[in-house]
Amino acid sequence: MTIGLRIAFLPLTDAAVLVAARERGFAEEEGIALDLVRTTSWATLRDRLVYGQVQGAHMLAPLAVAVTLGLSQQPAPLAAPYKLNVNGNMLVMACDFAKALEPVIASRLADPLGTAHDFAAAIGLWRRKPVIGVVHRFSSHAIMLRYWLASAGVDPDRDVVLRVLPPSLTVEAMHAGEIDGFIAGEPWGSAAVEAGLAETVAIGERIWRRGVEKVLAFRESWLEENPHAVDRLLRALVRAAAWCDDPAHRDDLANLLARPDYVDQPAYLIERALSGGIVARAGEPPIVSPDFMLFGREATPFPWRSQALWIYSQLVRWGMVDHDAATATRAGAVFRPDIFRRALADSNVPMPGASMKLEGAVASPLAVGSRRGELTLGPDSFFDKRVFDPERIDDFLSGFAPLR
Amino acid sequence: MRIVIIDDSGLRASVLEEGLHEAGYDDIHIVPPRGGFVARLERMAPDVVLMDLGSPSRDTLEEMLTVSRALARPIAMFVDQSDEAMIGAAIDAGVSAYVVDGLRKERVKPVLELAVRRFNAFAKIQSELDEARSALSDRKVIDRAKSILMNQRSLSEQDAYALLRTAAMNQGKKIVDVAQALITASDLLGGGL
Numbered sequence: 001m002t003i004g005l006r007i008a009f010l011p012l013t014d015a016a017v018l019v020a021a022r023e024r025g026f027a028e029e030e031g032i033a034l035d036l037v038r039t040t041s042w043a044t045l046r047d048r049l050v051y052g053q054v055q056g057a058h059m060l061a062p063l064a065v066a067v068t069l070g071l072s073q074q075p076a077p078l079a080a081p082y083k084l085n086v087n088g089n090m091l092v093m094a095c096d097f098a099k100a101l102e103p104v105i106a107s108r109l110a111d112p113l114g115t116a117h118d119f120a121a122a123i124g125l126w127r128r129k130p131v132i133g134v135v136h137r138f139s140s141h142a143i144m145l146r147y148w149l150a151s152a153g154v155d156p157d158r159d160v161v162l163r164v165l166p167p168s169l170t171v172e173a174m175h176a177g178e179i180d181g182f183i184a185g186e187p188w189g190s191a192a193v194e195a196g197l198a199e200t201v202a203i204g205e206r207i208w209r210r211g212v213e214k215v216l217a218f219r220e221s222w223l224e225e226n227p228h229a230v231d232r233l234l235r236a237l238v239r240a241a242a243w244c245d246d247p248a249h250r251d252d253l254a255n256l257l258a259r260p261d262y263v264d265q266p267a268y269l270i271e272r273a274l275s276g277g278i279v280a281r282a283g284e285p286p287i288v289s290p291d292f293m294l295f296g297r298e299a300t301p302f303p304w305r306s307q308a309l310w311i312y313s314q315l316v317r318w319g320m321v322d323h324d325a326a327t328a329t330r331a332g333a334v335f336r337p338d339i340f341r342r343a344l345a346d347s348n349v350p351m352p353g354a355s356m357k358l359e360g361a362v363a364s365p366l367a368v369g370s371r372r373g374e375l376t377l378g379p380d381s382f383f384d385k386r387v388f389d390p391e392r393i394d395d396f397l398s399g400f401a402p403l404r
Numbered sequence: 405m406r407i408v409i410i411d412d413s414g415l416r417a418s419v420l421e422e423g424l425h426e427a428g429y430d431d432i433h434i435v436p437p438r439g440g441f442v443a444r445l446e447r448m449a450p451d452v453v454l455m456d457l458g459s460p461s462r463d464t465l466e467e468m469l470t471v472s473r474a475l476a477r478p479i480a481m482f483v484d485q486s487d488e489a490m491i492g493a494a495i496d497a498g499v500s501a502y503v504v505d506g507l508r509k510e511r512v513k514p515v516l517e518l519a520v521r522r523f524n525a526f527a528k529i530q531s532e533l534d535e536a537r538s539a540l541s542d543r544k545v546i547d548r549a550k551s552i553l554m555n556q557r558s559l560s561e562q563d564a565y566a567l568l569r570t571a572a573m574n575q576g577k578k579i580v581d582v583a584q585a586l587i588t589a590s591d592l593l594g595g596g597l
């Protein structure tokens with residue numbers, strides 16, 4: 001019997017796995033008729049999920065935690081049994097602003113810590129408090145940007161203006177001079193670079209290697225009541241993700257995503273994030289960054305609880321939620337490795353033995369304990385070399401110098 | 405009660421504004437979601453904000469509601485979270501509403517219901533307009549096919565139309581599709597008009 005599922009998404013390159021699952025038969029093979037609902041704001045995506053207009057959503061991981069904790073309009077317990085990708089963000093700033101930074105872009109991107117300090121110095125030279133677009137208060141982008149700025153002593157709530165706007169309006173806002181730069185998922189950074197409005201200042205992959213990005217979120221109650229549908233969908237997505245990672249399918253995938261009913265941007269711009277060949281300044285050759293955006297390899301989809309807790313630690317750090325043990329537990333429980341294991345029990349997907357790990361502790365590819373097959377975890381380090389121990393959130397938080 | 409409609413479709417906003425006026429609300433403002441609309445909105449200090457659910461600017465608005473000092477109290481999307489029928493109707497119609505906390509729900513509910521009705525009415529007008537537009541272009545295609553037939557086969561206008569209609573019926577197609585095929589064929593054969 002075919003199961004009909006509606007899943008909301010935003011027009012972004014990292015909706016790729018859902019699009020491939022629908023368009024290349026992976027969902028159908030599992031008996032799922034997948035209906036993808038294009039949505040233009042995170043608020044509407046959230047409302048469609050919370051009020052049951054869709055069963056699942058392509059959601060910013062921090063937003064799933066925030067909705068569960070009641071920080072974003074109507075509180076609702078959400079559950080994320082699958083990560084749709086890691087990495088894939090890029091901070092771009094107006095070309096004039098970037099003049100105060102390291103001019104050789106490859107060096108600039110390779111040294112996020114140095115660039116953060118250059119950025120701090122550039123703030124004072126700019127004609128106003130730099131206005132940086134972020135896609136949502138509870139986005140991986142905003143959290144990563146805050147983390148990066150603070151490493152150089154920049155207080156993101158005082159020294160810059162963070163302005164929320166949807167990814168699809170970022171380029172227009174740059175053009176109108178309403179913002180001086182933005183951090184967003186692809187292809188929007190590339191679109192601004194291509195238009196000659198901005199150049200790349202940092203890429204997410206160099207700030208937190210394999211940093212958590214979009215998850216597949218469900219209402220927790222729906223997830224518990226529909227194990228069959230969830231398991232079938234996850235099996236379809238794992239195969240779709242492997243297909244998306246395969247360089248042989250890149251052109252096909254870029255063309256699919258370029259369609260007006262998906263991202264509606266030129267395929268050559270979308271292809272940059274898929275291949276990791278990022279053009280950081282208009283007219284320059286691409287800077288190769290093979291891990292720019294991952295979908296399937298290295299157990300990318302596995303929802304490590306420690307990653308939900310890292311997100312929580314950042315919400316606490318920026319005063320968005322009060323810290324207590326019960327809240328931390330609720331935040332961690334949004335990620336559901338148990339469901340991932342159940343769904344893929346009979347597959348050949350290598351399965352991590354643990355549900356939590358030290359985040360940032362893997363500096364080079366590491367073979368780890370797996371229930372089945374070989375599993376190598378890619379480097380997951382933060383650019384500042386910090387390590388997050390999910391059992392010791394307080395210690396981690398007290399390690400950050402207070403910003404004046 | 406001050407109501408602000410955030411909308412960049414002039415027609416939809418007017419349809420809603422008119423309905424609200426008729427229902428006796430007179431403090432209504434329309435703000436397009438462009439540039440510094442958030443600052444404008446803040447100065448207006450509305451009691452109710454109505455916005456198209458499909459507008460990409462909802463995240464910007466919500467952020468303002470989160471951090472704004474002018475609207476210090478939190479704002480809820482739907483007045484009565486327990487009224488699932490109302491929520492469903494609002495989402496189906498594409499209405500999102502933000503209401504100053506503390507405003508009595510019996511005062512706001514009629515506004516929301518009216519917004520839902522008016523948004524639905526607008527959607528209907530929109531689809532009728534689309535239909536009218538495509539009817540107009542269909543008419544042009546059929547006229548061109550008719551004149552090809554009239555010239556090539558020396559038919560009267562009436563007979564040309566009858567021929568198109570018969571061909572459409574025999575092939576189980578729409579007249580406009582048969583007419584389009586005829587025009588294409590005629591263009592390819594170099595006999596176009």
